[in-house]
Amino acid sequence: MLSFMLKRIAQLIPVFIGATLLVYFLVFATPGDPIAALSGGKPMPEATKAALAAQYNLDKPFWVQYGLYLKNLVTFDLGTSFSGQEVSDLLGRAFPVTARLAILALLFEGIFGIIFGVLAGMRKGKWFDSTVLIASLIVIAVPTFVLGFVLQLVVGVKLEWAKPTVSGAATWGELILPALVLGLVSLAYVIRLTRTSVIENKSADYVRTATAKGLSRNRVVTVHILRNSLIPVVTFLGADLGSLMGGAIVTEGIFNVPGVGHLLYSAIQKGETPTVVAVVGVLVIVFVVANLIVDLLYALLDPRIRYA
């Protein structure tokens, strides 16, 4: 087990380096004037340019710059944005908000996804199954932002069941509607994955043997079919946490949630590339950690993996 985990960590280190390198390279080392990229194309006096160059170590070779960037990243020295604020401050305020949003979305997609997926899988071919399948297809087909707008309009404005936009405090309650929107597409995937898994497992030989032992139908479904079917689903959910955090940009935009996505988006629009690179770096760390947890979960759930 331990060797498995160590091997996985060893595999993820190049991923971490690769991803951060890619982003860093994309942003800083592209052809053209890095200072111009830094300033987003706005004209700048020479003195400012020189100061910037020194501050961001642009006078040093690329690899040194990258190395410094990595060092700063892991010590959480994320630099300063153009507006003068500490990036770590900005992130410190935005990160918990997005985390709350992502967790709510995960709960939503996990609970409803599994329930509907199991019901659909056990009733394969019947009307419930067909309905669920079509509904999940529709959810995937309609762009998130459209769904977001529609729900915002209907639930927030017309029906007034929830606030259409989120305040600066972004409490749990306020985040429910955005979380719903954020988790909707993943919900569709979870339903389909659970359904497929259940269908595959319910006709497995060991399920027949379990029935032959005289176990009640309920026990066969929960202890055998469900337990085995949930393995791929749980690992998907774990991996989704990472992508929910990074991909919440659209949802945060619609509902005005002051989270990481919002921070990132406005930084990109304003051309504040140091902020972008720092925040993306943190997101990559989150992704890597989430992946490790998922692998751990998978090994816990499936004993065959532990000895591989």
Next chain:
Amino acid sequence: MPENQNFNPEDGLPISGARAGKVSKYKIEHFVAPLDETPLQAVDSVKETGKPLSMWAEAWRSLRKQPLFIISAILILAIIVVAAFPQLFSSQDPAYCALENSNEPGRVGHIMGFNLQGCDIYSRVIYGTRASLLVGIFTTLIVVVVGGTLGALAGFYGGWIDAVLARLGDIFFALPLVLGAIIVMQLPAFRDNRSVWTVIVTLAIFGWPQLARITRGAVIEAREADFVKASRALGLSKFNSLLKHVIPNSLAPIIVVATVNLGVYIVAEATLSFLGVGLPSNVMSWGNDIASAQTQLRNNPMMLMWPALFLSVTVLSFIMLGDAVRDALDPKARKGA
């Protein structure tokens, strides 16, 4: 009644009490079914009638009958026609916009009404089909070619090629599509030359790892088959066995995923346009129209809804097609396995 027999040890066969045959303590009758009811048939006779049916032909047969396939196929055909010949569907010039028509609701000749600039929504929607479809089709093509090739090589040859590909794919997976696309679009090369092609390339950059992974899995499974070994034993080179036997047998999952992804890329383009990093605003597309309709949501929701509807229906038909094809190609449903 026959008696238990023991064997002479010199015969070299071991004696085992349990295996000397059993005799029942009950009387057992010896029943024989009448021959006319249970005639002997030839052993393993070959079917000589009926048309030959390859695996693809069988899949096509079952596909034709599925309602999901029929609906999606018709829709897709219709969409392709609209994209290729928009002028057949709208006599109105979509670029003609008169401010006095701003936000007018639908009326005869302009059933979907007008947008903020006074442009006819219907004709914009019709002419916008082409851009979205092009993005979907070409992104899918690039992803299949690049991802498919890399995945096939990694799966077939294994070793360091596989390890490198796995790590490379992981790196790209670490960046969510939208985030990655935003960053890439910030590059001067992309930012200053926004066009349909920048969007296509951006989406393809983040789309290929998924297909590579699927191809790799399918190839690994196919390469272990006996018929591949048999073809090597016949004298086929390793590379040729990949081309002629392994890849044709790996196509099924690739086709399914590619079809579904076509729809997903169209949605992704809309999302990127919504965020302002997609198609340039002078290109007519559903994504752009939806993006510019945001502000008018309260006044004129239909300005957003119509292009959104067309977008969703298009994407839905591709995803439905992918689902239908997957069901038809499902090996468990196939006979003879």
Next chain:
Amino acid sequence: MTETATPKPLLEIKDLAITFSTPDGPVHAVRDANFTVMPGETVAIVGESGSGKSTSALAAIGLLAGNGSVSSGQILFDGEDISHASEKRFVELRGNHIGMVPQDPMSNLNPVWKIGFQVKETLKANGLAGDNPKERVAQVLADAGLPNPEVRAGQYPHEFSGGMRQRALIAIGLACRPRLLIADEPTSALDVTVQQQILDHLDTMTTELGTAVLLITHDLGLAAERAEKVVVMYKGRVVEYGPALDILRNPQHPYTKRLISSAPSLSAQRGDKHEAIVDEIVPGKAEPLLKVSNLTKVYDIRKGFGKKEQFTAVDNVSFEIPKGTTTAVVGESGSGKSTIAQMVLNLLDKTEGEIVFDGEQIGNLSERKLFKYRRRVQPIFQDPYGSLDPMYSIYRTIEEPLRIHGIGSSASRQKKVKELLEQVSMPASTMHRFPNELSGGQRQRIAIARALALQPEMIVCDEAVSALDVLVQAQVLELLDELQRDMGLTYLFITHDLAVVRQIADNVCVMEHGKIVEQGTADEIFNAPKSEYTRNLLGAIPGASLI
């Protein structure tokens, strides 16, 4: 032998008909089936695939697939008609009244739960866990012959060997002391020596407990030696039943007669043997076509963090095959026999040793020479469903070797394919068909036709008939025999079935754990085996002691 008054049968199948509803219409899997099982008695149902033997037995425990149902007739268990019993009633019956031991030990145990857990839940569901379930679980596992049951109970299925898993399944099936045990081909997936041990043990247990057994098998020899009564099924109908030994020695129905004459284990005992095609070869007179010397294959297995373990699959093997004869290499799983076949075919590199074909060394051949070698030696593999490319039509499959080696023109190739199909007794129209339209035996014949296309001198048959039904197997073996006679072919025949070997081989090599433990002519091996392992293998052939 005393005749007692016949008490009530435990299980009575009366005019049973089972139908499956499929998209192509109803399929009548079983029709007019009649047989009984007395308390404590073992009844074997024998048949090929599609005979309805498994279906009939599964119906008795209510485990028919979703689209199957009893369309007429009765299943009487202890007088009660359970053919349409409710699921609730079946749950009550399963486990403590009717138990089951399934066929495939790997797929029938849930991989994510420990063995002990899976036994315990059986006991609990039937109210037999008692005050100390752990102890009871260990007891049940020990009864089934598992050593160290306390330790084993805490392990997962993938940590057990195939034989141990089957014992665990037997333990589960008998844990609640059912009165009837349905054993569905319980040992078909196991090596023949393990099979014998497990069936012996099962015999002992069921005799002790007084359990009646409904044994489903395709092997008539096995049925006759393990059961008191044998029921023969063919295409969904019962064609004959009676006392086991009587059926064996005095079969009445033509199908039963056919089964008996085709079953390798029984014919082996009769002394039906392979007629040598080539006259006695004086040793040293002619060079053998294939000569294998000191062949070794060692695998390096990586075990985490740079540690490597070596596994010797083939250890210093030497044998010869004279031209025009058949040499069989026999062994159980893991003996290395298939690895030898792969090396002879040059699909796998050898670690050490020499393979000499017709005087030429195989192993360091240049590309061009290897290409030529391929024309002279061809394989036939085990799995008929995997050896033909499903994308290729039969014509393309058989034509492929001709195309690769650039033989003939398109027109002459068509002619050749037709000839080849004729040689394997398949109609010419088959060439337009696809593998998914053919049965296992038919696909195997196509594989033979493909192998013959290049007019090879030697064919390597790697378990070529192991996956086929008895009658089909007999057909294919006959075909191979005929071809050998007509074309002077040499065969290297790899198999785990010693009985089949008797029918087809001139010379035999017996392998165990990578080494040859004995070799000689077929007569020598069968009539005067020298090594204990060979004797065990021979003794384990089902039906060995009966004729």
